[in-house]
Amino acid sequence: MNIYVLMKQTFDTEERIVIQDGQVSEDGVKFVINPYDEYAVEEAIRLKEKEGGTVVVLSAGPERAAEALRTALAMGADEAVLLSDDRLPQDEYSVSKALAAYLAAESYDLLLGGNFSVDHGAGQVAIRLAQLLDLPHASSVTKLTVSGGKAVAERDAEGDAETVELTLPALVTAQQGLNEPRYPSLPGIMKAKKKPFRRLTLEDVGLTEDDVAPRTERLSLSLPPERQAGRLLKGDPAQQAAELVSLLRTEAKVI
Amino acid sequence: MSRMLVVVAELRGGKLRQVSYEALQAAKTVQEDGDRITAVLIGSGLESEAQELASYGADEIQVVDHADLASYNPETYAAALLPILKAVQPHAIFFGHTALGRDLAPVTAARLQAGQISDVVAIHRSDAGPVFNRPLYAGKAFEEKRFTGGPMIVTVRPNNLPPAEPSGTTAGIIRTAYSPPSSLRTVIREVVRQMTGQVDLTEAKIIVSGGRGVKSREGFQPLEQLAAVLGAAVGASRGACDAGYCEYARQIGQTGKVVTPEIYIACGISGAIQHLAGMSQSRIIVAINKDAEAPIFQVADYGIVGDLFEVVPLLTEEFRKALA
Numbered sequence: 017m018n019i020y021v022l023m024k025q026t027f028d029t030e031e032r033i034v035i036q037d038g039q040v041s042e043d044g045v046k047f048v049i050n051p052y053d054e055y056a057v058e059e060a061i062r063l064k065e066k067e068g069g070t071v072v073v074l075s076a077g078p079e080r081a082a083e084a085l086r087t088a089l090a091m092g093a094d095e096a097v098l099l100s101d102d103r104l105p106q107d108e109y110s111v112s113k114a115l116a117a118y119l120a121a122e123s124y125d126l127l128l129g130g131n132f133s134v135d136h137g138a139g140q141v142a143i144r145l146a147q148l149l150d151l152p153h154a155s156s157v158t159k160l161t162v163s164g165g166k167a168v169a170e171r172d173a174e175g176d177a178e179t180v181e182l183t184l185p186a187l188v189t190a191q192q193g194l195n196e197p198r199y200p201s202l203p204g205i206m207k208a209k210k211k212p213f214r215r216l217t218l219e220d221v222g223l224t225e226d227d228v229a230p231r232t233e234r235l236s237l238s239l240p241p242e243r244q245a246g247r248l249l250k251g252d253p254a255q256q257a258a259e260l261v262s263l264l265r266t267e268a269k270v271i
Numbered sequence: 272m273s274r275m276l277v278v279v280a281e282l283r284g285g286k287l288r289q290v291s292y293e294a295l296q297a298a299k300t301v302q303e304d305g306d307r308i309t310a311v312l313i314g315s316g317l318e319s320e321a322q323e324l325a326s327y328g329a330d331e332i333q334v335v336d337h338a339d340l341a342s343y344n345p346e347t348y349a350a351a352l353l354p355i356l357k358a359v360q361p362h363a364i365f366f367g368h369t370a371l372g373r374d375l376a377p378v379t380a381a382r383l384q385a386g387q388i389s390d391v392v393a394i395h396r397s398d399a400g401p402v403f404n405r406p407l408y409a410g411k412a413f414e415e416k417r418f419t420g421g422p423m424i425v426t427v428r429p430n431n432l433p434p435a436e437p438s439g440t441t442a443g444i445i446r447t448a449y450s451p452p453s454s455l456r457t458v459i460r461e462v463v464r465q466m467t468g469q470v471d472l473t474e475a476k477i478i479v480s481g482g483r484g485v486k487s488r489e490g491f492q493p494l495e496q497l498a499a500v501l502g503a504a505v506g507a508s509r510g511a512c513d514a515g516y517c518e519y520a521r522q523i524g525q526t527g528k529v530v531t532p533e534i535y536i537a538c539g540i541s542g543a544i545q546h547l548a549g550m551s552q553s554r555i556i557v558a559i560n561k562d563a564e565a566p567i568f569q570v571a572d573y574g575i576v577g578d579l580f581e582v583v584p585l586l587t588e589e590f591r592k593a594l595a
Binding site: 027029030031032033035040051052107108109112132134135136137138139140141143144145146147148152153154155156158168172173174175176177178179180181182183186191192193229230231232233234235236237238239240243245246247248249253254256257258260261263264265268270271 | 283342343344345346369370371373374376377378380381382384385386387388389390402406407408409410411412413414415416417418419420456457458459460461462463464465469471472473501512518519520521522524525526527529533534543544545548551552554555556557563568569570571572573574575576577578581582585586588589590593594
């Protein structure tokens, strides 16, 4: 069972966002494996532990993403690949095309990724990749079993549970609830240092800057207007409840 | 030159979704003189829904109605949609940012080698073409984006754009035959409708949400009773989900769902930044918490310092009276 896991390094979800010179500032920010991708890494390692095979973690991103890949190696992945190139735009069309160019030459039974990234949150790259590689896919998966050349996935479709059967090779994206990711162990961290870690540029995957020219561009970036703390209601609980309903009707005009 | 704008409409529980009218309005916002709008409806048994959609201002409705399309499957739905897109050569395609749209839009984008702007909350026109506003970090920041080349593929977040209104005209309905894909590698074995009769979180106008303060699975009962009176959806914080009080499908936050209802009632939720990211764009926020220092009160329009197990049943009673 050969598995590739698509990973992105993202801001920790407890971080505040600061905009400086029109960019999101990365100063002093704690980075993590995108939480949804972490479920994908965990699931891949569990499948390998059960079925044998290898787990390769793959990321397209800045050099700092190496740290997230090393964490995945310490969790139990076997190899890491970082496609890092300043000429690769952060457009989902471009990123999926570059990842597809790399994966087209590899062999695998399963691709696993997160449902979406908690930073850009577009949820496009993994599904685009399935199409570019002509693979069946299931997104937002909360349960996965693999046997006999098939994957059976339970997916969350707005609270409804769908059971989907895919013919391998296939791509699956992880939703919360799929598993409980492990922490890297100390021996795991020591072993990770000796595991293969490849770095690739656009040339290495046979693409030029023109091939990955973006289809969208950012025009501006802003913070949402700050919310003002409102008012604390007074009186005993019954009075507060009555006042709230009255305020929602007369002041906020929402009921 | 006449350009074609396509809206992929969607049903839930046999009814057209509110977000599909919002996607139709998104197309109208982008529409210029001479542009035509086609609304596409894919599914099984769509007669009355197609008639209904026809009165909301699209120029034509294309219906792909087949028993194989009763449940969403990326392969069959792509086989239904792509021939239509190939025929009309759309300038732009709009989906709801729903379970279906989040899945089918990137399938379409990859097949058309197109750009996609996901989870759009506002659109305005500029000399350089339409500009799309979308959240980053689940709403901790926002970016404005545009397309550098076509076709444009957009998913719109429910509850943010105004819905299209009935137009007083009726569009023609075109039925398109469905040819199944030659090899089907995805099979939907079972669909368990767990949310039947319940309001979907992302489209809900009112959400009642519980955190660690709810204390147990049973502790959600008073929240569910309040939600039933309000026609609201029930959500939860990560703390409540991690503690096992609630399934993850209800989680609101930076991991989880991002919601923008008219009223968000946070019960026993302290207000961690990851939760605030998912709900702080709600129009009115009400917080009920025992701890007067809880950060949730910093973003709440109305706060009640008190025990949710005492306050929520009283609120349910007050709303029942007020809405009677």
